[in-house]
Amino acid sequence: MKLAMIVNPFTEHTLALAAQVGVEEIVLTYPGPGVAPLLAARRMVEAAGMRLAIVERKIPHLKMVHGLPGREGEVENFCTLLRDMAEVGLTVACYNWMPSEDWQRTSATVRERGGSWVTEFNLADVGTNVTDADGQPAARTTAAMLWENLERFLHEVLPVAEACGVRLALHPDDPPLVVFNGQPQIITSNEALQRVVALAPSPANGICYCVGSLFPAGNDVVAGIRGLGPHIAFVHARNVRGTATHFTETWHDNGAIDMPAVFRALKDVGYTGSVRPDHAPSMAGETNETPGYEMLGRLFAAGYLRGLMQAV
Secondary structure, three states: OEEEEOOOOOOHHHHHHHHHOOOOEEEEEOOOOOOHHHHHHHHHHHHOOOEEEEEEOOOOOHHHHHOOOOHHHHHHHHHHHHHHHHHHOOOEEEEEOOOOOOOOOOEEEEEOHHHOEEEEEEHHHOOOOOOOOOOOOOOOOOHHHHHHHHHHHHHHHHHHHHHHOOEEEEEOOOOOOOEEOOEEOOOOOHHHHHHHHHHOOOOOEEEEEEHHHHHHHOOOHHHHHHHHHHHEEEEEEOOEEEEOOEEEEOOOOOOOOOHHHHHHHHHHOOOOOEEEEOOOOEOOOOOOOOOOOOHHHHHHHHHHHHHHHHHO
16 A cells, blocks of 8 residues: 645645655655646645655646536546646546535534544534535536436546556545435445446446545445445545535544554455545644645655554
């Protein structure tokens, strides 16, 4: 396994911090179209002694998800991204099929250990969102159509991914509700992820196994890793307490998920890919302007995950 991280902001300083705690690979938030921003990022990452390996978050996809006018342009842009990634030497494109574009929370100021701040989702407070998700379109899309749109997308994109040597990694819905704000969601369970890889059998059709997204919905994440092992292209490690309708994020070492068991399962299935610390608390002195993605808590998480990797 390789320790990976998103650094925020993407600067020489934060890259140096990541390298100093043992991070091997950097995950880049989608920087916009073209090869140039990928090349510039690679140069900075390599200068810090690490490898740029993965693109995730903010890859435009809502028109593809909902089958809206302009979807063909998004598909072509996604294929162009895969070609650009191959040119620069990146190997994994982490995307999602969230009808609201990205993860959502209703609070970012719940107190955790030592007064640190963590995010919370409470279904009773839906209508408030504290993340940078774009939100869903006005029209609702049925679950059947979401599946149909996903299958169409995979059949269009996977030949390009295979030719480029880039593996797709589908991230689960977050929050993992079957219906969220009146809109069905389809990627909320181990069974859904199994269905995804069966839709279009291909070595390039992989998943991002995010334990913190799946666990609140009652999924057995250790069993999920064991059942989906060959298809896991990327892992997000995040800890939580609660259920899909009301949960809070925690420190990586004190939530309800048995993180050592997660890493033993990854070792048992022969997983050798990237694992990154996902959302982490904001610590004293941080602004909490980017909840879950401030640096200090994720530096702690990186050290904790590195210890788990060595332990197994």
